[in-house]
Amino acid sequence: MVGTLLARTAETPTAMTLELDVPGWRGALAGQHVDVRLTAEDGYSTQRSYSLASPGTMGLPGVPPDPAGHDSRIALTVQVVDDGEVSPYLTEDLQVGDQVELRGPVGHWFVWHPTDPHPVQLIGGGSGLVPLMSMLRTRRLARSVAPFRLVVSVRTPQDAIYADELEQLGADVQISRVWTRRGPEGWPGRVGRVDHGLLEAVCFPPDQRAHVFVCGPTPFVETVADALVDLGHDPERIRTERFGPTGP
Template sequence: MVGTVVSRTAETPTAATLLIDVPGWRGALAGQHVDVRLTAEDGYSTQRSYSLASPGTMGLPGVPPDPAAHDSRIALTVQIVEDGEVSPYLTQDLQVGDQLELRGPVGHWFVWHPTDPHPVQLIAGGSGLVPLMSMLRTRRLARSVAPFRLVVSVRTPQDALYADELEALGTDVRITRVWTRRGPDGWTGRIGRIDAGLLRDVCFPPDERAHVFVCGPTPFVEVAADLLVDLGHDPERIRTERFGPTGP
């Protein structure tokens, strides 16, 4: 399928959100991704996977499985990958009106269903927040009352995605910020990486059997998942998504 870029909005100095109109889009589940294929004039092509940042409208109560019932626009938030051949083009060169070849939605493991009432614990490292933001937006759109908590780790405030939107969600979702290098002006809290003590204090306790979604760079995800298991969380309730050097 082919989508047309409607807008490109800077989220941080190194990340941008693309709003893309995709005629016939049938919706997606919160947490899914799409594959983006670029083809050069000489015929060379390459493909990358990018998580959907937009709400997952598939499975929303009262929304029939009909393309006409879904918003045809999707949002992708793209973080520039150093020495990458796709992300710099998408975030810096792509223009409104340009078209992209897309495939998806893809993935049925790392998804949240808006009819599920169980608590949900989200843990994000850097741009790993993107599919988790889709879950948060889906929760709001579905008017779900499932308890949500979010732990989001980034280097500095300058690197924080969706800062204003998360601030607005703070009254309904317990959000814990982890700054690994520098906090905002006046910050007196901890600076550093996530650890067992932090996760024990801010995450749902294991006996509440929350669904846990962890997304970010591979080392971050592995550490977070191991810490959660050590704290007593059921491994079968922990779902992970890893972003490698050529990932979303």
């Protein structure tokens, strides 16, 4: 497939949301990703995977086709990786009208189905929030009443993607912010990393048997998943996805 860039939106100084038109796109499940392939003039090719930030519309019950004809649009939020080959090009060089090669959607493990009524606990570190945002947007689009909670950990307020949208979701979804280096001015809470005490305080308790989705850098994901198991959560209900080295 080939996607054409329609719009660029800066989320933070180092993260950009790219809206692409992909003719023939048939939708995706919330949490899936696509592979983006770049090929240089000399034939050198490289590929990276990026989670979809847009809602998962595949088989969405009760949602008619988009009357504006936007069914072929997808959104990717790309965080610049130091010394990366693909992310600097996508965030700095790719311009409206340019095309990129895509493959997907990919992945059927780290996905949420909006027909599932069980509670959902989302825990994201850094750009690991991206596929979780797809789940939140899918929930809103499907008008799901499944209880959702979100824990999102980032270094500073300047690193927080989707800040305004999450603020709007706060009336319907319990959102817990974790600042690992510096909080906003007047922040009343502590500053530090996610730990057992915080997870016990803000996550669904184990007896509610929530589906848990954890995404972020490998050390973050492993620490959080181990802590959840220690707190009594069923390992079979914890799904994880690891990103690159950037994060909280």
